[in-house]
Amino acid sequence: MGGEVFVVRGPVARDDVPGLCERLAAHARRGGAAVLTVDVSALVAPPGGGASNAVVVEALARMRLTAKRLGCRVQFLNVGGGLQGLLGWLGLGEMGGQPEEREEARGVQERVDPGDAAV
Template identity: 40%
Template sequence: MSGPVRQDDIPRLVADLHSVLLASGAAEVICDVGGVTTADLVTVEAVARLRLAARRAGVGLLLRGPTPALWALLRLVGLAELCVEVEGDPEEREPPLGVEEAVESGDAAR
């Protein structure tokens, strides 16, 4: 994906995904979203539909390179934790909303 995603792009994106899945037989698809310039609900819908299409085909979907704004929006609508796996080190990402890291007073420092 690159540039802003338009509503009428979504069916083509899903069809392209189906073509790739049929041709490759892959168990996992990596969608590079680093070129997506607009983080909005149309982009979120595109990600959700791609995830659904991948899941229906029995494959995983990974997003590579989401901008901080897109990552935040996916978290906000619940897609980051529930539907979308993001490639990268989980330690580099922020924890899900509502989850705070805490240290008990009796815990030893590591």
């Protein structure tokens, strides 16, 4: 992996996300790496919030966008199983270190009907 790991400690509230992204940007500028390694094992949402999982997903997505704007990629480490499942359900599985899985459509055959108009 190489480089210094950026560790995110929780809980994180929606108002904390911009500051978190600013700290990540400063870390990226100091290190100059093409891939930023971010340990999210301690990232949790504040207790009692109904949107707590949404806040964590927002934080990850905004950190990823921040890195992209700086010309970097982000590799998230230690994404917990529950969060990994949520990211996969939202179609963001690659954010948690797992490639997105897409199933091929089964039983679908393409054919051209000679009566169809050319497009």
